[in-house]
Amino acid sequence: MAEEGEFTDINGQPISVDCQNHTPFCREFTVSSPKVSLRKVMVYTCSVWLVAYAVFFVTENTTVLSSAIIVTLVGMILHIHFVKVDQETLLIIGSLGVQLSSFYASGRESTTFIEMNKIKDIVINEAIYMHSIIYYLCILIKDSSEPDGVASVVPLFQSSKPRLRCLVQVYKSCQEIIAQSR
Numbered sequence: 001m002a003e004e005g006e007f008t009d010i011n012g013q014p015i016s017v018d019c020q021n022h023t024p025f026c027r028e029f030t031v032s033s034p035k036v037s038l039r040k041v042m043v044y045t046c047s048v049w050l051v052a053y054a055v056f057f058v059t060e061n062t063t064v065l066s067s068a069i070i071v072t073l074v075g076m077i078l079h080i081h082f083v084k085v086d087q088e089t090l091l092i093i094g095s096l097g098v099q100l101s102s103f104y105a106s107g108r109e110s111t112t113f114i115e116m117n118k119i120k121d122i123v124i125n126e127a128i129y130m131h132s133i134i135y136y137l138c139i140l141i142k143d144s145s146e147p148d149g150v151a152s153v154v155p156l157f158q159s160s161k162p163r164l165r166c167l168v169q170v171y172k173s174c175q176e177i178i179a180q181s182r
Contacts, residue, residue, distance in 0.1 A: 007166040009033070010134050015160050017169070025094035025177060029170050031160040032087045036080065036105050048072050081106040085159035092174055094181030098122075098139060100156065112154075116181060118142055120150060122174045124167050135164045137171060 005017045018030040052068030055061075084105040091099040097115040104110070120140040126133055137156040143149030157167075 005166070005169070007162055010129070010132075010161045010163060015162060015166075017162065017166055019169075019173065025180060027092055027173055027177060029090040029092075029173070030087060031089075031157050031162060031166075033085065033160050035086060036084055041076065045072050045076075077106075080104070081108060088157050088160055090156055090170070090174075092177050094177045100154075102159065114139060114141070114154065119178075122171065122178065124164070124171050125153070125155075134161065135167055136161070137167045137174075 007015050007017055009015050013034065015034075016032045018032070020028040020030075022028060048068055049065075049072070052064050056064045081104060085102050086105050087103040089099075089101040089103075091101070093099075093116075095116065097113055098119065100112045100114075102110045118141055120142045122137065122139050124135050125138050126135050128134075136158075139154040139156065140150045141152045141154060143151040156170075162170075
């Protein structure tokens with residue numbers, strides 16, 4: 001059984017959420033962001049190159065043009081490889097734990113696994129971001145020295161930043177699985 005939904009992130013950009021029910025104790029949530037916009041890349045590249053050309057025109061130094069090209073290319077490569085996340089997944093398996101994965105535009109993948117016995121709870125938290133309040137889903141990690149304490153907080157969907165309506169659906173589904181496994 002799979003559920004899909006069209007939502008927006010905190011900036012109003014469209015994102016899609018896909019929920020796959022593998023078993024009653026295993027669900028996978030995939031949040032997909034729009035791909036890299038060719039229009040934005042062209043605008044940024046042209047802007048940098050026009051400024052470089054203007055500086056070259058005044059100084060007549062060809063190093064300015066060469067460095068602008070190199071800086072633009074290196075910047076795009078770094079952005080695609082380290083910053084632009086196309087997809088984030090949350091795989092929750094009741095008896096085992098939670099796997100968090102991020103898939104970058106370059107094809108790079110980053111995966112983290114948290115064992116279920118280390119998870120205290122999954123909650124929706126709020127934070128002040130710029131001049132507004134945003135909500136985010138996070139995992140509370142148990143503190144081994146203090147039974148009621150929280151050692152750390154692991155935020156989920158950091159790149160896609162879905163709005164509250166989307167987070168509530170994921171939260172309810174995660175709570176069902178956690179309740180069944182305890």
